[in-house]
Structures are given as C-alpha cells and as structure tokens.
Amino acid sequence: PQEHQEEAKSSAVASSQIFHSDGGEMEPETMEIKSVSEYFTKMHMGSVMSRQRG
Amino acid sequence: MEVSCLELALEGERLCKVGDYRAGVSFFEAAIQVGTEDLQVLSAIYSQLGNAYFHLHDYTKALEFHRHDLTLTRTIGDFLGEAKASGNLGNTLKVLGRFDEAVVCCQRHLDIARDINDKVGQARALYNFGNVYHAKGKSICWSGAEPGDFPEEVMMALRKAAEYYEANLVIVKELGDRAAQGRTYGNLGNTHYLLGNFRKAVASHEQRLLIAKEFGDRSAERRAYCNLGNAYIFLGEFEVAAEHYKRTLQLARQLKDRAVEAQACYSLGNTYTLLQDYERAIDYHLKHLIIAQDLNDRIGEGRACWSLGNAYTALGNHDQAMHFAEKHLEICKETGDRSGELTARMNVSDLQMVLGLSYSTNSSTLSENKDVDYNMHGARPRMSRRHSMENLELMKLTPDKMNVRT
Numbered sequence: 394p395q396e397h398q399e400e401a402k403s404s405a406v407a408s409s410q411i412f413h414s415d416g417g418e419m420e421p422e423t424m425e426i427k428s429v430s431e432y433f434t435k436m437h438m439g440s441v442m443s444r445q446r447g
Numbered sequence: 448m449e450v451s452c453l454e455l456a457l458e459g460e461r462l463c464k465v466g467d468y469r470a471g472v473s474f475f476e477a478a479i480q481v482g483t484e485d486l487q488v489l490s491a492i493y494s495q496l497g498n499a500y501f502h503l504h505d506y507t508k509a510l511e512f513h514r515h516d517l518t519l520t521r522t523i524g525d526f527l528g529e530a531k532a533s534g535n536l537g538n539t540l541k542v543l544g545r546f547d548e549a550v551v552c553c554q555r556h557l558d559i560a561r562d563i564n565d566k567v568g569q570a571r572a573l574y575n576f577g578n579v580y581h582a583k584g585k586s587i588c589w590s591g592a593e594p595g596d597f598p599e600e601v602m603m604a605l606r607k608a609a610e611y612y613e614a615n616l617v618i619v620k621e622l623g624d625r626a627a628q629g630r631t632y633g634n635l636g637n638t639h640y641l642l643g644n645f646r647k648a649v650a651s652h653e654q655r656l657l658i659a660k661e662f663g664d665r666s667a668e669r670r671a672y673c674n675l676g677n678a679y680i681f682l683g684e685f686e687v688a689a690e691h692y693k694r695t696l697q698l699a700r701q702l703k704d705r706a707v708e709a710q711a712c713y714s715l716g717n718t719y720t721l722l723q724d725y726e727r728a729i730d731y732h733l734k735h736l737i738i739a740q741d742l743n744d745r746i747g748e749g750r751a752c753w754s755l756g757n758a759y760t761a762l763g764n765h766d767q768a769m770h771f772a773e774k775h776l777e778i779c780k781e782t783g784d785r786s787g788e789l790t791a792r793m794n795v796s797d798l799q800m801v802l803g804l805s806y807s808t809n810s811s812t813l814s815e816n817k818d819v820d821y822n823m824h825g826a827r828p829r830m831s832r833r834h835s836m837e838n839l840e841l842m843k844l845t846p847d848k849m850n851v852r853t
Contacts (some may be wrong), residue, residue, distance in 0.1 A: 416637060417636070417637035417640050417641070417674045417677060418633075418637070418673055419578075419633070419634055419637060420633040420670070421628075421630070422535075422633075423535045423571055423574060423576075424498045424535055424538060424689065425530075425535050425571070426494070426531075427459055427486055427490060427491040427494040427528070427531060428460060428491055428495075429453065429457055429491045429492070430457055430779075432491055433453075443637040
C-alpha cells in the first residue's frame, strides 16, 4: 500500500505473465499521468502568486 | 443545468482513481462530446482515456487516445506533455508488439526529459526502454529455446534491456526512489534470467525482495520469491528453489490468488520431480489439478494430468498413470493441443502395453511385444520415451544439472 503512494505519479498495471515458463513475472508498467484537477490547482496557485507579486 | 466538460472530466478522474475505468471512460467521452477550448484540459482527458483503455486491455483504443494526446501536445508546443504522451504511446505500442515504433517514442520521452533536465522523467523513460527491449527479445524467439541460449537477435535485445535498466538504476538510486528501484531490480532480474546469468538474476531478485519487504508489498514479495525459485532451478539448487516456491505458495494463499497458488503448486511439483521425490511431486500436482478444475482452466488441468501421469509412472503405479494419461488425452483433444495429444497418445499406448504385460498370464503377449526394448528397462518397458518427454521441459530448465534417467 505504501508503495502505491510512492507510485502516485504512475499507475500500476498488473502483469498478465503469471507462468514462469514465460520467462519470469514482470513488474508493472509505469504510465505517465495527466490530471485536470492538478492542472487547475497549478493555474489557481499561479494566479494567486502573480497577484501577490503584483 | 448543463454539465461542463471540466465537471465531467473531474468525475472521470475520480472514477479512474478508484479503479472504475469503465465508468471513467464514459465520463471522459462525455467530456469530449461537450468539448473545451482549453487544450491542456483536452490533453489531460486524452491521456487519461488512453490510460483507462490501457487498464481495460483495449490497446487499440489506448493507442488512439495517446496518439491524439501526442498530436495535441506537439501542436501547442507543450514539451512536458509531449514527453508524457510519448511515454504512454511507447508502452502501448510495446504491448501491441510494435517495438520499433515504441523505441522511437521512448527515445522522444528520454530526449525531452534530458533537455529539460528532468531526472525523474529520464529514469521513467529508461525503465520503459528496458521494458520494450525485454518484450522485443521475448517476442522474437521465446518458445522452444532455453534461457541463455537464444538466437543472437534475442540476446542483443535482452542485453540492451539490461543496459537500460542499469542506467535507470543509477538515476533512481541517486533520487532515492526505492519503489522505482524495486521495479527495476525485478525486471533486470528477469532479463538476466533470460540471458542465462542466473547468479545475477538471483542478486537482482534478492534486492527486489528486500524492497518489497520494506514497503510491505506482498504481491511484489511473492513475485520475487517465484522468480528466485526459477533462477535457483537453473542453478541446479532444487532444494533452495523449493523453499522459495513454498514462500510463493504461502503468500499466494494469503493474497487469496488462486491462479498464482496453482502455479506455485505446479512449480513445486516440478521441483520435487527434479529431486526425484515423486510422492511430494504428486501431492503438489494434485493440489494444482484441484485448483485448475475449480478455475475451469482446462489447459492447466491437462498439464497437471500429464505431470501426474509421469510421476505415477516413475513410482510404478501404472493404473493411476493410465487414469491421468487418458484424462490428459481427453483434455488435449478438447483444447485442440495437437502436440499434447500426440504425447498423450504415446503415453496411453505405452501404459497399455505395460498394463497388458502385468495383467496377462498369456506368454504370447510377451512374445508379441518382443520388439519392445523390454530387457533394457526391466519392469518398465519403453520408459525411455516417457522419461525423455517428462524431462523435455525440465531438461530445458536444467541443461547440465540433471541426472534423471533418459
């Protein structure tokens, strides 16, 4: 569970390779994540910062 | 009141975060229908739709949306966004087996990350690169050959994978990112395993295990134990392998993962066969069989029957061996496994002969079968063929460590 927090930026995709005859079980892929809410938080922070500067 | 694109996208995001990708997709698609002037929002929607489809294993759709995201980010000159889109596109192309295109995407991801001096991005691109080359190596010529003995093209791809994983490790160690180190050690271990570097594979998986324990990540711990077991098999250290498989089994049970539990039992069955402890082998193969039946996994069931037939034969219990050989034949016919069917037919005919011999009081039966190399093998006529087949898989596992009769 902690590791999942560490992986906040990525998302774990379960490996379908269960059988070792396939050459070992692989670790999950890391996908890059974009977020609308993060984008707006940054935008909001940006405007607050510029207002403070001004 | 009209719902805005942004509201729909936020709901899609929330649903994907809790793992409900189907519902998430519906909201993101509705958001696109409504439309937005904000291209950053649109990029985030495309990207998340791509990832949602990736999680749902609809890779064609995932490809479509990550492509849209890449085109969009390039158009608006959003480099960081382009790097992320390239990374996701690369991962998707890898799963689709389009490795050359995937490599181009990984390179773009890496180049941008280097340009903007983004260490985290560089590390992630290097990990993806390693994964692409690992998958490429495995795709070229996987079945039939044994680790360390693949065609040069395969070995080259695997060596490249190892190089990228090593380069990734340098950065993630610098960053102190233990979770990323864990993932890389796991895949590096599997790469060394395929390259035939079993000692190095063990060293990597030991590191993976250590980090999994640090995080209390039992799934990763289970993976590490299983991969360690596999490497020890190739090192000829069967007892050690068995101990690792037992830990795998324990964790699979704790995690209530029946498919993995079945796999661990199967591995244990094979390991005890290598140790020539057939009673224990049978015990584990039976456990595997029961789970395979529960899960309605006919292929697994067939494999269990074949293994059981061989183990009973080794013990000289030909009635039980026949029971499982026939069952194996029946399943192979049903699943359309032609080579399995051929093997099963030969096993059944061999056993018919043995049973015929042991039940028959008629000496003519013996004389009819004189051409069989009966004398050579004492009470077990034509065992050579069975043993060679039984060991087919296991011999590959242990090219020069086996001392089982052939």
